[in-house]
Amino acid sequence: MIENKRQKMDENEIRITVEAHPNIALIKYWGKKSETEMTPLNDSISLAIDIFHAKTTLTARRVEEGEESVDTVSINGREITLNTRFNRVFKSVRDRLDSSWSFSISSSTNFPVAAGLASSAAGFAAIAFALGKAFDLSQTDIERLARYGSGSASRSGLPGLVQWKKGDEKEESSVLSHFPSSHWPDLRLVILVVKDEEKSISSKEGMERTARTSELLQDRIRRNPARIQGIIDSFASRDFSTLAELTMRDSNEFHAVCLDSYPPIQYLNTTSWSIINLVHSFNKESVRAAYTFDAGPNACIFTLKEYMDEFVSLVHSSFSIGDSIEKELRSVHISTLGDGPKVVE
Numbered sequence: 001m002i003e004n005k006r007q008k009m010d011e012n013e014i015r016i017t018v019e020a021h022p023n024i025a026l027i028k029y030w031g032k033k034s035e036t037e038m039t040p041l042n043d044s045i046s047l048a049i050d051i052f053h054a055k056t057t058l059t060a061r062r063v064e065e066g067e068e069s070v071d072t073v074s075i076n077g078r079e080i081t082l083n084t085r086f087n088r089v090f091k092s093v094r095d096r097l098d099s100s101w102s103f104s105i106s107s108s109t110n111f112p113v114a115a116g117l118a119s120s121a122a123g124f125a126a127i128a129f130a131l132g133k134a135f136d137l138s139q140t141d142i143e144r145l146a147r148y149g150s151g152s153a154s155r156s157g158l159p160g161l162v163q164w165k166k167g168d169e170k171e172e173s174s175v176l177s178h179f180p181s182s183h184w185p186d187l188r189l190v191i192l193v194v195k196d197e198e199k200s201i202s203s204k205e206g207m208e209r210t211a212r213t214s215e216l217l218q219d220r221i222r223r224n225p226a227r228i229q230g231i232i233d234s235f236a237s238r239d240f241s242t243l244a245e246l247t248m249r250d251s252n253e254f255h256a257v258c259l260d261s262y263p264p265i266q267y268l269n270t271t272s273w274s275i276i277n278l279v280h281s282f283n284k285e286s287v288r289a290a291y292t293f294d295a296g297p298n299a300c301i302f303t304l305k306e307y308m309d310e311f312v313s314l315v316h317s318s319f320s321i322g323d324s325i326e327k328e329l330r331s332v333h334i335s336t337l338g339d340g341p342k343v344v345e
């Protein structure tokens with residue numbers, strides 16, 4: 001149970017600061033059933049990345065009668081123009097409250113937003129959680145708010161191994177945590193930030209195109225329930241090689257449906273492919289590492305504590321790493337599994 005540290009400045013102002021982790025999907029969400037409800041075509045399952053977080057302060061102010069509410073959001077010190085997703089999140093909260101409030105969000109991330117490390121997932125999960133704590137909203141409401149911001153954000157609302165269920169006519173789409181992060185303390189994540197010059201297609205646009213044009217997507221959706229169950233079972237028994245193979249196959253299949261979209265969508269670059277080949281050669285004798293790639297060239301590698309040093313040395317000897325233009329990787333980050341959001345101030 002999370003302690004309620006919400007600071008009520010007075011009846012007219014609430015301030016709260018929270019932290020939420022980004023997550024990385026082992027079985028990926030790709031394609032929406034409903035753009036309005038932000039419901040997915042398939043279930044997905046993910047783990048939170050402990051070393052990274054978005055730290056978000058929400059200041060909610062009561063608005064006088066007749067006065068219009070003005071919301072603001074700044075990310076890493078820069079004020080952003082609110083798009084329909086932010087507006088929808090704020091409107092959904094206002095619709096539930098008996099009086100008018102305006103919301104001001106100030107968020108900072110300890111990882112590069114442009115690196116494509118699911119920053120929107122951590123960001124919207126933090127905003128939804130902060131609004132939920134400030135106004136005593138239910139877990140279902142918090143999940144829905146996060147999802148309205150970005151589908152994958154709903155998975156950052158819970159600890160450990162988290163499944164986002166697509167829902168159906170009878171049951172609303174929802175998230176559930178199968179195991180806390182402490183279930184598998186030796187599991188490690190190695191994040192390889194790949195130098196990327198290309199401006200890639202956003203997830204929103206990419207999944208719309210895939211859903212509209214890819215025939216392979218139907219096969220992927222059919223296979224999804226068995227894959228999800230495979231991840232839950234292998235995580236339960238800490239069966240690394242099964243978890244690893246399912247994760248790599250799903251990543252490959254996700255990028256295959258992107259290529260099957262028309263026109264095709266390419267998220268992996270030559271460095272991403274070198275990482276894939278490196279992992280398979282590392283796994284020659286036995287499966288000791290798994291890669292997964294979201295909608296961009298960066299890799300997230302799963303491995304176990306006992307293999308980590310060897311894998312990281314291999315990365316250092318195989319790639320040039322640094323900020324300058326000729327380097328292949330920008331940076332390497334090592335993490336354990338993360339938990340759900342928490343109130344920090």
Ligand code: DP6
Binds near residue numbers: 025
């Ligand atoms: C490839 O959650 O960013 O990372 O719901 O349109 O905001 P929207 O998309 P988003 O998509 C994430 C796609 C993915 C796979 C995943 O995280 O499951």
